Amino acid sequence: MSGRTPNQKAWWLVLPVVVLVAFNAVIPLMTVVNYSVQETFGDNQFFFEGVTWFEQILHSTRFHEALQRQLLFTAIILAIEIPLGVAIALAMPRKGAWASVCLVLMAMPLLIPWNVVGAMWNIFALPDIGLLGHSLNALGFDYNFTRQPLSAWATLIAMDVWHWTSLVILLAYAGLSAIPDAFYEAAKIDGASPWAVFRYIQLPKMKRVLMIAVLLRFMDSFMIYTEAIVLTGGGPGNSTSLLSIDLVKIALGQFDLGPAAAMSLIYFLIILLLSWVFYAVMTRDEAQ
């Protein structure tokens, strides 16, 4: 964003976007804020409660457990998808028909509606009629994701890796395609090892797209709802009740609007804060 001319009239160009996004973002957000400080017993009667709900949520073990599950899930997802995506992008053909074939096939999971992803993995992993579940049990593993928390977690993670690693691959591949051939030729002349090429040429060039990949994967894995609710429904028990699943249970299942709204705000703030931390850490080197 350098070399831009100062021009206050540019506001007119961004105005439509600001109006529409503000309409969608600010009004609902204020509604949530409104609920979060009130108590209702129905009949549209509301009583001011102050920060009661916030205190209640922040001290509830249920929220702590959901948050821990969420953090664990996101950490595992990032630890698997980012290195795997980079490795696959590095091993992919750089150009030609095969590169197109790879990209088209890999992008498929990204364009499947999220409930279909959940349903698909459900019938894929069912122990009696699913290919995965049936095969695992035939091989002697005791696997049943509707009964065992560990199997449920493994299935959920496998599904997310299946669903989203492609995004990391696409981004990393895009970063790699932007490296001019001259860089590789120079490395060859210098007799650089493949590791040195990766460490000093490919990795620095991929830095920006990897930052986008980490941010997107962080935000989206933190917000995961539809796929998980269709696959496991938060079960067995509460073992896979991630934050958004728990939130919807409180808001629509029990219709506790106040606590649900307070939890929504805390949830949103956690995502904003962590995204900002990721962003700040990853852009720190550029600023120096």
Place this chain on the structure above:
Amino acid sequence: MKRIRWLLPALYILFVLLPIYWLLNMSFKTTNEILGSFTLWPDQFTLENYRTILTDPTWYTGYLNTLAYVLMNTLISVTLALPAAYAFSRYRFMGDKHLFFWLLSNRMAPPAVFALPFFQLYSAIGLFDTHVAVALAHCLFNIPLAVWILEGFMSGVPKELDETAFVDGYPFWRFFIRIFIPTIAAGIGVAAFFCFMFSWVELLLAKTLTAVVAKPIAAVMTRTASTSGYELGLLAAAGALTIVPGAFVIYFVRNYIAKGFALGRV
């Protein structure tokens, strides 16, 4: 080392295709066969599931509804994002950086948080259960994304292009539509692809904002799953059909997908 390089992508593609194969396999089976036996290939190959979906209005209108709001959303998002992205890439104005981050922060808002207020808001303005409602609601996350991608593409175009055109006496909008938009056509394609993708796959808001008239296919599927028992074959076929539009779109933009985010910036 060089020779086994293809192994990793090949294995990954196999992993990607396995659940899709299983879905297709089930969609050509009768529900009895699915529940009764475990077969890697349909014993009694049937197209009955697909015939039901393509002839029964409750099913196929679901696809049409989804396509309608997805296309509307893509059009709105890209059209509005174009001038905004231009402003961010070319001009400095009061609060521009904050505004950019605020826009992006909406991409971080969990739909689960907004579901209920969205329902109330769109009911209040009388748009509940219309295609427009879903199209507008999806702008929440698609406009920031489109601005982000387009801004990256536009910043890759040298400023001299604009300056020359203005020196030649082009009015702003004529320059923008006649010269600038064709220059970043690839970027528009990529932005449209991502808008299409995120609107097509989103379900929570789409389901919350619709009841009968604009019901998306995903909602038809979940309702069928709960009402008419466990018609697995039918559900598998419906799921398989939701992959088709996406596959078409990918095929058309295959040469541009990779570029999309490479030029985008944070």
